[in-house]
Amino acid sequence: MQAFFVAINPNLSYKLCMKVMKFGGTSMATAQSIKAVANIIKKTEECVIVVSAPGKRFDGDEKITDLLYDCYKTYLELGRCDVRFKEVIRRFEELSLALGVNSLGPLLTDIKNEINGGKSIGYVVSRGEFLIAKLLAEYAGVEFVDAIGLIKFDGSGKIDYETTRSRVNKRLRGLGVCIVPGFYGVLPNGIIRTFSRGGSDITGSLIAASLDAEVYENWTDVDGIYFANPLLSKSNKIISKLSYEEMRLLSLMGAYVLHHDSIAPAVQASIPVKIKNTFNPCSDGSVISNIGANETVCGIAIKENLCLWEYGDSEFIRDYLASRQFVMPLPSGQRQFVITEMANAEEIDEIISTKSGVSAKKISVITAVGENIKKSACLVTKRILDCVSDLEFLVYDGALGLYVGVNPDNAVELYQKICASLEFN
Structure with a gap:
């Protein structure tokens, strides 16, 4: 990943105390989990919320992003995606009904028609983030800001850091609390481009670095980074703090932690990354920063x-x-x-x-x-x-x-x- 540098003008008077919070697919999967997210959001003031598309609700369930990939594949094979897209409609309509917000029906119909009209794969598979961000913004009563106005790629498909930083600061600073869909940005020709899987982490990290945020919080379904794999070990110890390099090596050698590349902009800007649990928000979580763990082995x-x-x-x-x-x-x-x-x-x-x-x-x-x-x-x-x-x-x-x-x-x-x-x- 390219180096990312944040230049702050000391003559500017804005407060450097913004927070960026990213909520993953599990946090956005059900009405109950979305309510938990909204309760967390209500306790914030200056904050950018980045969201992933809804994930699996139970074993055997499908992620919304996987459904959208299937919709695109079905369109390529049959010329239409209507049958497969019905499941996407059903999922979002169930969420809207359970949360008591306006139906996304008209928007879902427009998206289906766009897919059948030959929209790019980037457009298709990013609609999960787009739709859930719209829904959460309405439920929480805060502003929705589309990522296409923030995250910019250059003509070769690489992140245009300078333009992204400028647009993020111009649009988001001083806005209060807002919701931004993760996973995608836009090319110079207006075509939507996505990051790799897990790309919402990159979106959150980019925005945090651009704003020189106080902290980048990554909200998931675990209390933090475990000392050992809880599926293989009896240990349930959470690492309270570790350095970026300690996290990178744990990730490289097989631990279930954030991939280093996904938070590289925040790391390069020395912004602390905090892992928190949406379903246990009182847990202290794990902090990744320039300061390493106290223990001999973290x-x-x-x-x-x-x-x-x-x-x-x-x-x-x-x-x-x-x-x-x-x-x-x-x-x-x-x-x-x-x-x-x-x-x-x-x-x-x-x-x-x-x-x-x-x-x-x-x-x-x-x-x-x-x-x-x-x-x-x-x-x-x-x-x-x-x-x-x-x-x-x-x-x-x-x-x-x-x-x-x-x-x-x-x-x-x-x-x-x-x-x-x-x-x-």
Whole structure:
């Protein structure tokens, strides 16, 4: 992602105390959750609210964005999207009725006609954010501001940071509380362009950086960032604070946290990012900033389905590793080791059979993360070795991460043991 810099004119008299709050798909999925969001909004004054499209309400349900992708696909195949779009209409009409606000029926009809008229995919799949922002603005009694007047892309499809910053400040500063749909902006030719999935996080981060916000709050359905994966570990400890770099490494190594790129503008502007729970707003949450965690180990991640390569031929890097999404070199002697995401068995067999001196095995990597590990690296290492008798490698990067390579067959069991050993450190 491109660098983003915020320039503040000291001669301007506005207050630098605005807050940006982003609510995810779970927070916008039902009438009950939207009421919870509205109650949170009522307690704010100078605030920009960014929303995602409604997510799943229950297991097996469909996200609105997925429905809209299907609508676009159906239009391409059949020339019309009417049948599939009925589910979108039903979802929003149910929300309008339950919240006691005006029906979005006329707007939904217009959108259906636009899709059938050949509108771009960016337009189609962004309508979930657009519609839910309209609905929330009416229910909460605050102003709706469309993202197409704020978030600008250049002709190559990259974010036009300068224009975006200018438009955000001109339109939003001093407005009070307003609702902005996330996920999309507009190209110079007027065509709507979306970010990648999770793009509402980028919208919120961009607006926070543009306004030099006091804080960027990301509201979701958990109390914060967990010390360990609660689905794999008995730990329910929340990390109260961690640094941007600690969060980045946890994300890279498999933890369920915000992706670093999605909040990059806020990070580069040194704006604190706070993770909060819509359904438990009194919880303190987690704060991500320039200040690292107090603990020696702030969190433990596990990344599975990885491949450990051993090789001696530099051609291997040029021909294969350069194309991998995840590449983690390991310090070694004359032989070289590197970890990548797992390739399929046929691809691995072909590489091993055609390149001499190359071997590969499936592994999992458990990573202890913390800026303070450097103060107690020997102690942390000892605790890990007490939990793991058979490991592929143990590497400390000298900064934030201590990486443990283990057999995938018992990786989760070892992860649980390491988490229990290091949780209270």
